[in-house]
Amino acid sequence: MNGSQNQRKSPAQGTERILVFIPAYNCSKQISRVLAQFDGVERYFAEVLVVDNRSPDNTLEAAREAAARAGLPVTIVRNNDNYGLGGSHKVAFSYAVDNGFDYCVVLHGDDQGSIRDLVPHLEAGAHREVDCLLGARFAPGAKLEGYSAFRTFGNHVFNLLFSAGAGRRLYDLGSGLNLYRVSKLAGAKYRGFANNLTFNYFMILASVHWCWNIRFFPITWREDDQISNVKLARQSMQVLGILARYVFNRKAFLDGNFSGRALDDYGFTVIERSGARAGAPI
Template sequence: MTNRILIFIVAYNAERTIAEVVRRIPKELFHQYETEILLIDDASADGTFEAGYRLRSLLPERKVTVLKNPVNLGYGGNQKLGYEYAIREGFDYIVLLHGDGQYAPEQMPVLLKTLVDGDAAAVFGSRMLEGRSAIKGGMPVYKYVGNRILTALQNCLSGMRLSEWHSGYRLYSVEALSKIPFARNSNDFNFDTEIILQLNLAGHRIEEVPVPTFYGDEICHVNGLKYACQVIRDTFIASLSKFGVFHDPKFDTVDQTAVYRSKFGFSSSHQYALDAVRPGERLLILGCGPAETVRPLTEQAGEVSLVDVRLEAEHHELAANVWQLDLNELQEQDLGDQQFDCVLILDVIEHLRDPEEFLSRIRGYSQLRRARVILTTPNVVFLPVRLMFFLGQFNYGKRGILDRTHTRLFTFGSFRRLLTQQGFSVTRLEPVPAPFPLAFGENWFSRILLSFNHLAMFLFPRLFAFQIYGEANPLPTVEQLLTDAEFHSEGLRDLVA
């Protein structure tokens, strides 16, 4: 089946250039694909709409649709209409082209082939892949330097590796666009950054292809300082949203309630737990999560048993015992006659219906009587969250400290009280830094942030801990102590007799 391609031209006061831009679109695209041109004039003050409409008769062999917004929607707002049109009309791919001629239509076949034949969700024409060719093409030096600086900062904040975040020459898979909330994005020029962040958060790949640069006498409508502040702010917020410090619905690109990533290999709750598990221990993991979070623990421990309401086939390969159960309903008989040396309850307690009742209940389980219990939970008074509270922001999100599924929130003090009041002897409470590598990638930037976080936690642990790591031992229940006394007395009676 022939792929359907929409060439979407955004135009504002482009009366002088629009006809030439359309004529330069290679004819081969109309033979190779089922291609349509969509021109949307964003309420121009000149004759952009009329010039575009005349192309319908001047180029009858090409299907050209021309629309004009009754009011100016902005660069981002205009894009929203084009993408919605592509989704509604069932196109496979969409090409974003500017009506001012800044990007060469002649490069379109190469870009389109890369997208159609590859596995990327988007292909960008980058002016920065080939050294200083952008300057040779007429890009002002201050724009070139600004582009480089902003791109470097955004790569650090997002963990991505793009050569240019600010190219307007873009091709997207319409299927990928249909799965991200681009309608929530800004109507301004930072729309382009927000859609990159959405694709990245959704796990889509972006590929870049070098394109030539052409700067003519077109009028630039971008306020450079405002734009720079907007894109850095957006990138920072998207990065924070990865671990729930800040929530913005536009970055809800996947069902993050079903996504739980492992945090091994750097200072984190998972790594602390892994370091605490002793070789050969009989390990019980309550609320084990996906297999990737279990695998390193099974390599460290001896016999491993798992309990979770969601299990995969790989769980059965990794563990000796696997029980698919809701922890809220877990009963002593569900664990059989196993005896455990260590129990892990990582990032779970805050999700339970009644944490107090759960801890009180499992404390009395005979299988856990001599076990060390390792627990982790978010620290609700982590400094960024405190600041958000101070500013009147209490934003629940899909993950992180203010995860929508959290039923309880803890501080160091309330977490210790939870354990002691339910009959546990707390042997260790430690601060855990924020998982910067998950937000920004495994790079020098995240390593520096982790180092600063460790220093800050050393000085003010309750203020700068993202999570709380705890170890505790279940104290014997009164019933267990009575049973012990009866058993012990039975032996003494024999001696006395």
């Protein structure tokens, strides 16, 4: 090992442990590409956790094959029920807390975002200065590939509305690449947030209310062979309802249970572990 390598300790090699959580649903075509994103940047991360939300396609099989080729520990779990994207977040956040991680990165399993957009910020130590680093598709410097002009315009409108309601500038209400400080997650009341695709809207508003130190960073976002689960008209109405509840009765909104489940009803089954692992408890 040369001198420069000795001087340059990555978070995963030092005292910090960073978990990457990959929510996956019907991602059989993309999950291998997502896991391949870590080639060459493995040193920044302690473990990858793939949470399959009971995909009816071959997502699990594809994830297992790709995990065997990964250069870092990969744990694949399957939710015991369909919890939605938000429910999968709850599984992963609890996993990060229970297993002593310092940071939890969210990287969606449909290969629209790139982990390499986050790496320079880890290299610079920006994650140590904030409670969450949030990837922003609509921040200055971001790039959109294959994203329709209509959806881009709609997102800008909602970003402005939520910024006004939250009282601070929000550049994205929920992309597929975010980092959270686990000590903040440990004390956060997020289990009552909706389990569907609106979970991130709850999370961003709550993060502002909790006075977390939030920083946005520009990302590249692409659409090619992904399958969207978003019903635009229906979700737009849900999103406006979320903002209205937050603005007019913030405490009741954040203390409510919009999940449709008991707050502790998020069991999962470990399917496979690949690579060396520190042996932290499940």
